[in-house]
Amino acid sequence: MKSAVDLQVKQKYITKYQKGYPLVNKDTIQNAELLQEEGAIFNLVDPKRNFIAKGYYGIQNKGIGWILSHNKGEKIDFPFFKSKMEHAMKKRVSFFEESQTNAFRIFNGEGDGIGGITIDFFDGYYLINWYSEGIYSFKEQIIRALEDLGDYKGIYEKKRFDTKGKYIDDDDFVKGERGQFPIIVKENGMNYAVYLNDGAMVGIFLDQRDVRKVIRDKYALDKNVLNTFSYTGAFSVAAALGGAAKTTSVDLAKRSKSKTIEQFSANGIDFEQQDIVVMDVFDYFRYANRKNLTFDLVILDPPSFARSKKRTFSTAKDYPGLIKDAISVTEENGVIVASTNSATFGMKKFKGFVEQAFREMNEKYRIVDEYSLPHDFRTTNEYPEGNYLKVLFIKKGN
Known part of the structure; x- marks a missing residue:
């Protein structure tokens, strides 16, 4: 077992950790400089040296470590x-x-x-x-x-x-x-091709399982579907299997086309009957407006942060504009599926983005479905940031 270091929690954060908040941030600790080697076990203590919890030192973008136990005698082994x-x-x-x-x-x-x-x-x-x-x-x-x-x-x-x-x-x-x-x-019942040996991504995001199912079962039949930031086309596959009249998948990455073809083929879908477009999504919206293209179902699932040669996209700053672009190509009574995996804001703020976009476009809307993480992605009430996924199905019009 690794030797433990005592970290003194600043007074105003003691109650937070006592109540079970699991992430340790540098600015909550009085003597974080004592941490030397990642993997070291630490004890959180109050100014009187009373034990609060124990965890491990591990630097990631969220903090400097995680609480593992509130039992002083428990061994991390x-x-x-x-x-x-x-x-x-x-x-x-x-x-x-x-x-x-x-x-x-x-x-x-x-x-x-x-x-x-x-x-x-x-x-x-x-x-x-x-x-x-x-x-x-x-x-x-x-x-x-x-x-x-x-x-x-x-x-x-x-x-x-x-x-x-x-x-x-x-x-x-x-x-x-x-x-x-x-x-x-x-x-x-849908098939997806995955690669566990080929870079950071495997080909499908498992946290969207429930969303793909409801698109297939409830929203796709006879619809003209636009899937933006389409990655490997997983939403497009679900829509096609749900009886969509046609799907259009748009992504900037060149390999998205071959990957999307592969996913269609894994399900016996004729990919030549679908549109797969390698293009910046924002350029595609402009193209669709010029050509008067409209869709019954528009799926928005952008990365939290993305940079291309032309622009930088940040969910927290740019999502209202993205929804406005989607509104412009969505048929009356059509549905926009707005999704984000950003943990920096909650569902209330996300709904605020929707309200802002429709107000600025002078359009009415109604939220008809909403989703967060599926049951296998367990979260804890003490760490609401962990329940990062927010998905809204928004009907355009009255």
Whole structure:
């Protein structure tokens, strides 16, 4: 077990940590300079040296460490990690038993008691995301815990903790058998091609599972669908399988076209009957307006921050303008699916963006559905920032 350092919490933050807030920030600690090596265990104490909680030192964009226990005597060792993993898996029993879905999250960071790590399951393969050198220092215990908890085909990992918070690109394979990629996984009966060995992204964002399902089951039939920031076209696949008259997928990345073709093909959809456009989304909106193109369903799922040669996009600053662009190409009584994974603001502010955009466009609207993270992405009430996903289905018109 790593030796513990006592970190003194500033007076005004003591109650916050006592109530279970799991993220440790540098500005809440009096003597953060005592932290030297990532992975070190620390005790949070008040000015009178009374114990509050214990955690580990791991630098990521969110803070300098995570609380692991409020039990002073608890050891942070293999049994600790195994217990957390076991409890998390028990919470996902229904997912393991689901025949139509075999890709889901089995461990969701602080929502399952250990911030800085997520573990996803892809048809027998585990994918671990490490978000700091600190949590990565516990790799041996965590891998052992996974091995003890059931059969698996192989384990892959993504290291996302270089000095700029970027993905560290090296061999992602850890142990077991190497996958034959792409693996075709099932999600609510839909097929998606995933690559666990090809860079930071695997080809599908599992947190949007419920949204893809409702698009297929409720919103797509006979509709002309525009999917912006389309990545590998996962929403377009869901719309096509739901009976959309046509889908148009738009993304700036050149590889998005071949990846989207692959996803359509995995579902037996004729990709030549769909439009796949490699273009800056904002340029596409201008093009659509010039050509008088309109859509019944417009999907907006931009990255929180993106930079191209022409512009920089920040969700917190630019989302109202994006919604206005979507309004301009949406048919009366059409639906805009507005989504964001930004943790810097909540649903109330996001709805404010919608209200602002429609007001400035002098259009009426009604929110007809809203979604946040699915059940396998467990969160904790003490850390509302962890429930980052916000999705609104907005009907244009009365």
